[in-house]
Amino acid sequence: MKLNKIATVVGCSLGMVAGSVSAHFQMIIPSDDMVAQSESRNVDLDLLFWHPMEGIGMSMDKPARFGVLASGNDQDLLSSLKAYQKKDLQGAEFAAYSASYTLKRPGDHIFYVEPKPYWEPAEEAFIVHYTKVIVNAFGLEEGWDEEVGLKTEIVPLTRPYGLWSNNVFQGVVKVNGQPVPYSEVEVEFYNDKGDVKLPADAFITQVIKADANGVFTYAMPREGWWGFAALNEDDKKMSHEGKDYPVEIGAVLWVRTHDMK
Template identity: 25%
Template sequence: MPSAHRACHLGFFEHKNAAVAALWTFLSCLIFAASAQAQVTLLVPSQPSVEAPAPRPKAEAPAKREEKKDEKRPQDAKAPAAKADQPVDAAAKQPEQPAAEHKPAANGDAAPAETPTKADQPEAAAQAHAEPQIDEELDVLITMMRPFQYEGLVMDMPQMFAVLRYDSATPVKDGVAQPERRDLLGDLEEIRYLNQKAWGANVALTKPGLYQFIIEGRPWWDAAHGRYLQHYVKTTLPVYGVERGWSLPVGQRFEIVPLSRPFGLTAPAIFSGTVLMDGKPLASASVRMARINTEKRTVPTSWHEDIAARTNNKGEFSFVLNQPGWWCCMASIPGDPLKGPDGQPKPLQMGALFWLYVDSLSSEPRKR
């Protein structure tokens, strides 16, 4: 029969073991949470911006050759053929329009000339405001990865992939911009990235503008942590110097809207934004910034792998990005449970992601 002294020690160790178990559970939750947050959906174009080509200097018109006159047979003299590289005078090529006949009016005065009808005015206005056309293209990469470890993860095709285009002519309805939208899900092709299944698309750019690429990932089962993850991702691409639209929400259920311009940044740079849930600012939301560690540099602790913050009462946050490269900003909140593989409800972790690129001081100008 154990003595009271021994029983006291056993009770102490039982309480100690319980405390250690509770502490381990808490630390495990932190480790698992950090590990889950380190898994991000990558959405980046092959270049962070598309610059307009430098204007070409106007070529000087070649000197006109003196035409020799054939005094003997002037009727057979022919003008020299125009060279292909010489600019053509469009006005000279158009024949003169015959003057309209003016029939005298009943009082003997000339009738007034006809004025354009109202039906012709919209067509003329449309021609006056014709948008410039460009011929550009780029590739877009979509995959799942751990940015600091620079490791790829298998990813299923997203359930939505589209691009929105803004410019100075984007209409506004009820205070909300109405950008051009193009669905790109059908353009995705399965590729390999970091030795894992990924997705890519070649996107044609036919007009200048501010392009916002957006995807909605499918909920995927995280067996290691017994829950689902779902990401709403977007990134911006300025084309030919257009920047209108970078501060506008795109209407995702869970979204990060920049407060500071997310391109044209040089490290160290400040990035600020607002977290929206169903279009409303989300207070006290967890937000992290992680950079793709392509160099696979080591850091003193795991806390140095990303930067963490929480939103204020207005859903706002700010970070200082101290290194060049691609950065991912991700806000996380719990969502509605989904049916798990065993048929029972399982937790859902939702993530709103925003990708942006930061240049270095030594970056060369992007020339065309």
């Protein structure tokens, strides 16, 4: 536990050297984003707290909530989580979680996680990233635009699977169910193989803003997993060692693009 905490601080100071202290992303990466009738019904989910483009790991605690919304049913999956150690691109190990889920019915499955508040010493703030990913089961394209009802949430306006590289993706940023005008959205590619060359630090995290209706737009330039993190400050503060600090609430959504071959 203590070692993990030290490793976390080291991980984030590395991020600071690279100039991207804020680019933490909660992640839920499924083994498949579209499961056909002919495929295995099993989906493996990887839960990480990471700097996805730089491949810098951080350790995460067991989440406060983890579940799936499908066909109008909200199912608690917290007890299915298994802790494991995930190696980052530098070869350091960090606490992560995985889960396995068997798809039973056709339709869209919205997997979501609410992590425990993470104290970030470098920012003197708590971070809570409410994170979603959508898996389509057996071709029935229904449910991807449902709201889970998280404190903050990106609701997709573009169907979040079956996306080509270079497609434009749009979503609306909500806090307490209401769109947030001009909300800041950070975008990162999950550079899991470490093969993306970064000409300057500004390429690590793309920064965009939602419009007056809370709608953001981004075109994803290559195949793989892309994370969108809409960041806002909670109206409540949290206490750390007797002092109150701000809480960054992030609405994170992961989508996968595929190259046209």
